[in-house]
Amino acid sequence: MLTVATGNKAVASAVKQACPSVVAAYPITPQTEIVEQIAEFVTSGELKSQYIPVESEHSAMAACIGASITGVRTFTATSSHGLAYMHEMVNWAAGARLPIVMANVNRALGPGWNIWAEHTDAFQERDTGWLQVYVGSVQEAYDATLMAFRIAEHESVLLPVMVNMDGFLLSHSMQPLQSVEVGDFIPPIHLPHAIDTAHPAGYGTLTGPDDYFRLRWDIERSMRDSVAVIRETQDDFAKKFGRKYDLVEEYRCEDADVVVIALGTLGKEAEVAVDLLRKEGHRAGSMRIRWLRPFPHLDLSGRDVVVIDRDYSFGFGGVIARSLAANERATPFSVIAGLGGQEVTYDDIAGFVRDRKPGEEMWFGVNGNV
Amino acid sequence: MYEVRIHSRGGQGGVTAARLLALAAIRDGKYAVAFPFYGAERRGAPVVSYVRIDDQPIKVYSQIRNPDLILVLDPSVMDVVDVLHGMKQGGRVLLNGPEPRDMKGFPTLAVDLTGIALRERLVVAGSPILNTPVLGALAKMGIITLDSAKAAIREMFSDERNITAADAAYKELNA
Numbered sequence A: 001m002l003t004v005a006t007g008n009k010a011v012a013s014a015v016k017q018a019c020p021s022v023v024a025a026y027p028i029t030p031q032t033e034i035v036e037q038i039a040e041f042v043t044s045g046e047l048k049s050q051y052i053p054v055e056s057e058h059s060a061m062a063a064c065i066g067a068s069i070t071g072v073r074t075f076t077a078t079s080s081h082g083l084a085y086m087h088e089m090v091n092w093a094a095g096a097r098l099p100i101v102m103a104n105v106n107r108a109l110g111p112g113w114n115i116w117a118e119h120t121d122a123f124q125e126r127d128t129g130w131l132q133v134y135v136g137s138v139q140e141a142y143d144a145t146l147m148a149f150r151i152a153e154h155e156s157v158l159l160p161v162m163v164n165m166d167g168f169l170l171s172h173s174m175q176p177l178q179s180v181e182v183g184d185f186i187p188p189i190h191l192p193h194a195i196d197t198a199h200p201a202g203y204g205t206l207t208g209p210d211d212y213f214r215l216r217w218d219i220e221r222s223m224r225d226s227v228a229v230i231r232e233t234q235d236d237f238a239k240k241f242g243r244k245y246d247l248v249e250e251y252r253c254e255d256a257d258v259v260v261i262a263l264g265t266l267g268k269e270a271e272v273a274v275d276l277l278r279k280e281g282h283r284a285g286s287m288r289i290r291w292l293r294p295f296p297h298l299d300l301s302g303r304d305v306v307v308i309d310r311d312y313s314f315g316f317g318g319v320i321a322r323s324l325a326a327n328e329r330a331t332p333f334s335v336i337a338g339l340g341g342q343e344v345t346y347d348d349i350a351g352f353v354r355d356r357k358p359g360e361e362m363w364f365g366v367n368g369n370v
Numbered sequence B: 001m002y003e004v005r006i007h008s009r010g011g012q013g014g015v016t017a018a019r020l021l022a023l024a025a026i027r028d029g030k031y032a033v034a035f036p037f038y039g040a041e042r043r044g045a046p047v048v049s050y051v052r053i054d055d056q057p058i059k060v061y062s063q064i065r066n067p068d069l070i071l072v073l074d075p076s077v078m079d080v081v082d083v084l085h086g087m088k089q090g091g092r093v094l095l096n097g098p099e100p101r102d103m104k105g106f107p108t109l110a111v112d113l114t115g116i117a118l119r120e121r122l123v124v125a126g127s128p129i130l131n132t133p134v135l136g137a138l139a140k141m142g143i144i145t146l147d148s149a150k151a152a153i154r155e156m157f158s159d160e161r162n163i164t165a166a167d168a169a170y171k172e173l174n175a
Helices: A007-018 A032-044 A057-068 A080-095 A138-153 A212-241 A264-279 A319-327 A346-354 B014-027 B075-079 B113-119 B133-140 B146-156 B161-172
Strands: A002-006 A022-025 A050-053 A074-078 A101-106 A131-134 A161-166 A174-178 A248-251 A258-262 A284-289 A291-293 A304-309 A333-336 A361-363 B002-009 B031-036 B046-054 B069-072 B092-096 B108-111
Touching (some): A002 A007, A002 A138, A007 A101, A007 A161, A022 A057, A032 A050, A101 A138, A131 A212, A138 A174, A258 A264, A258 A346, B014 B046, B108 B133, B133 B161, B146 B161
Parallel strands (some): A022 A074, A258 A284, A258 A304, A333 A361, B069 B092
Antiparallel strands (some): A131 A291, A248 A284, B002 B046
16 A cells, blocks of 8 residues: 655554564654554554553663563664663673664764754664664665564574664655565564573573673674575565665666765765766766665775765764775765754765765865865 | 645644645655654744655655745744745745735735635634645645545545535635
């Protein structure tokens, strides 16, 4: 059924269809509508879940961890300060190998107090062992949430997945949404290390220097194996429901000698900039990174690279620009733009590409508008 | 791409009007998005919401700067907001009110949505409902079809007085 929905409602609909046994969440702008909608589904009986209202995000993740270790499907949602408050338990969820799915509505951290889009909140969790996907439309928010359960729960992964969407730009934007009949797309969950009173075992006990690194390596091994699982899941989704996704969405890159790289809605706006630049005779393309973890390989050889980071690591640089400099030996023109919801138009992005200075960093609106 | 900016006050249903317009456009087989500008608004404060309609999927997320249509649900916001800001050459204005007024020479239409809502007793919490009758006016202007306008209203509201009001606005607008 084709309808119009906000990103928040799209995520809630996908969660309803994935039917987690337990949802524990705490409301925070701009994620609140997800929590409200799921609570309504549970109240009306449309979703047969145990809904646990909690007093904080830390407790929300702790409740999901406690539920997940019994072997059931779990979901939570948060944003910004909520995610930061949850941080300790975010680590625990991955370390305990629990396939929890979480929607994070990307929002800047205060002060200055700000409720608008920025990716720094989720980037601060990038080393925790969670898989992270960033979406560029309401439809993609719905599709990615459905796929997140299957990927997280896959026996080769068994790691939590965070679905990220830009605050307001997607969470509150009303766009066409085509829902699907999930059928057997998400198999029943089977957690091999679920607690079982018939076979008592210790969990989270002291792990000494001779063993701890093995657990860490096992997370990394699964993170590497997750690439094939993501591809297989996305391919099966395309086969069943007709919408195709990749780890990176390339746009007009075949003959491009300059590519602009961004995440989320900026990655979509970049496609409009590419069309504009092509009309002017520039051989431009764009790459929208969807999966931040596992971080994908990008074919940047022989191309100029413009990276737009809606994030910053102070004293270091834009996280995507520096990651590509390290992994792909790129010399990007690093643009820091869109922080705290700063307006960035396709005209602005086209300007970044036209006036690129490889190897330099430019803060949009600070060093002077391009 | 056809771009609409809707001016209203918090609580008047401007965001829902945007959603209804996008839904109607989609029922016409087009692509559409609707998005409010979220700031520190509250009930009664001037608010803005936007709609984009196109034959292609819409990938632009930045704010609308040069709208094709400016819809003013509450003309009193014009005392505090320059509703014509960024108006596109050849753009049109639709006002809620009994008579058109001069909008710096831009083609301007008016329809008494408040009067229609009161007549149909479409009042919630003391406020007349403007966002369903306005769909009739937008259909008369050719932005959406009347069939799709009614389909969109019925998908969101079960009270048939909303349909009667949309029909009334369609008839009363001299477009």
